[in-house]
Amino acid sequence: VTTTSVADCGERALIARVRDRLAMPSWVVIGPGDDAAVVEPVRGALEVWTTDAQVEGVHFDRRFVSPEDIGHRAMAVNLSDLAAMGARPRAALLSLALPATLELTAFDQILDGMLALGARFGVTLVGGNVTFSPGPLMLDVTAVGTVHPRRILTRARARAGDQVFVTGSLGDAAAGLAHLQAGRRDRAQPSESRYLRPEPRVRAGILLGSMRTPVSCVDLSDGLADGVRQLAEASGVGVSLDATAVPVTDALRTDAAALGRDALDLALTGGDDYELLFTVRSSAVGRLRGVRGQMDGLALTRIGVVTKSRDLVVRDGASTRELPQGFEHFR
């Protein structure tokens, strides 16, 4: 059996291979294949632009992250950034740096994972670039969304007295990654799939933006502690988290014990959950009921309060400790 590598195929043929899979909506005046894409902006909307990279050996390990997962994750982390702004995804550009030995089937599967997730959120891949990498596989996605001016979520709107919430449950992805790294469990487990196939909280972000009250929001890529720190810094406030309220599943508690870790610690310092952390004025908390009803069962959990003092603390019953540092890939 001979396998074909991306180098056998060549740069132009790879680009043509991607282009053949894409269908363009009418607002794309010129799609992939020219020097650049030309698109009509949405009237009356602001545009939201973000770019995020996935680098082999830093963000994923090809021994246990499949090509489809790699493609899914590269798109998901960008859609998660759009979600944190309350934006509706619209388009993406993809820049790939490929090891020459990458199999063509793996290349196709990366696209499969990326395009499948994109399609679920109405994302059109309008352009991109393919080049060779003498080192790791790298994927850079630029995602573009739209948001109406009064519906933008930022990091900088938290005020003392606001209530702090989080979507879904935390720590699962970190537990899943730990199991995958140890080679102990297969990828079909729930926590493993939380790591391999993060679900961007796009609908939640859009709904939070529709509340007509100031909402501060950040997505949790590097753990709850990091998200709290970033939101608090941007808003010039402090946060007091209630350790007992942080949403960790029973399955995570069991997982954490098996890993010799504390479930709360995984939630605070483990990355890759891609849930939304947000603050709402106390007076507007009631409006979350309507939002919750439209979130298809996604949990919203109150986990703390914004404080005037800029301290970042975790309360656990009677004791209070400083918020730990989050995870930083560079360190």
Next chain:
Amino acid sequence: VTTTSVADCGERALIARVRDRLAMPSWVVIGPGDDAAVVEPVRGALEVWTTDAQVEGVHFDRRFVSPEDIGHRAMAVNLSDLAAMGARPRAALLSLALPATLELTAFDQILDGMLALGARFGVTLVGGNVTFSPGPLMLDVTAVGTVHPRRILTRARARAGDQVFVTGSLGDAAAGLAHLQAGRRDRAQPSESRYLRPEPRVRAGILLGSMRTPVSCVDLSDGLADGVRQLAEASGVGVSLDATAVPVTDALRTDAAALGRDALDLALTGGDDYELLFTVRSSAVGRLRGVRGQMDGLALTRIGVVTKSRDLVVRDGASTRELPQGFEHFR
């Protein structure tokens, strides 16, 4: 003397370091520092999006390409793509994958080169991403421009009988690169600086778009032969080039001889010139006089004709040969 690396500095501090250098115009509603940038689109204009990567060991060699050059080139190749669409540059996003050992001063110089070129063309850096690379230094720039619907240049508008033109002179960058690779000459030489500091033909692209006649255009990143091939394929036509008309400077002829190469061959198959190749209806060639007068001395040279037969040929006096293949990094 101790030097500080980007890893010593850390991801967040690097991002803050970039952010501190930037000033945002009023159309940037939310700039760098949040989950994504939020911008107002330009009323009545279409948007032009492109992304292009520069990978160490593929697109540049740090032994003779300085950090400023790297930054300049990463921005230039994207502005050149905008130029080929007739677009006016507006904004950019930057995704960096950095070896941990990269010196902080080099990081700053990469930004220097990129921001200096961007500023000359009115580009605002509105967002980006910084991550670690376990391999080569990689820079991915996404550039955004605007164009009015009737002023778009595409690759697909050439028709039999159109005249083929090129801006500036060709082959210099390839000669410069060859000298730099051989360690034979310094970076201050004209052909070396053509390679190290390509000048995107933004003004030329905008002027060509204003001619009110169908113009096909592509930028020359991988040699004239490759550009001709791409434009012809997109338009479904052939091209007959006149070898004696291809603009090569006397300096290049001397350079080529010293390198044991043919000047025309460098022009046809050498990359990195970033001139614009374009076609104009024969009836509209006269309008180029007005355009030429506004191009600050940039040459426009007629180098061939578009043919109905889809052959791609180079005529040289009485002889005719097939157009050579262009340069492809992947092969």
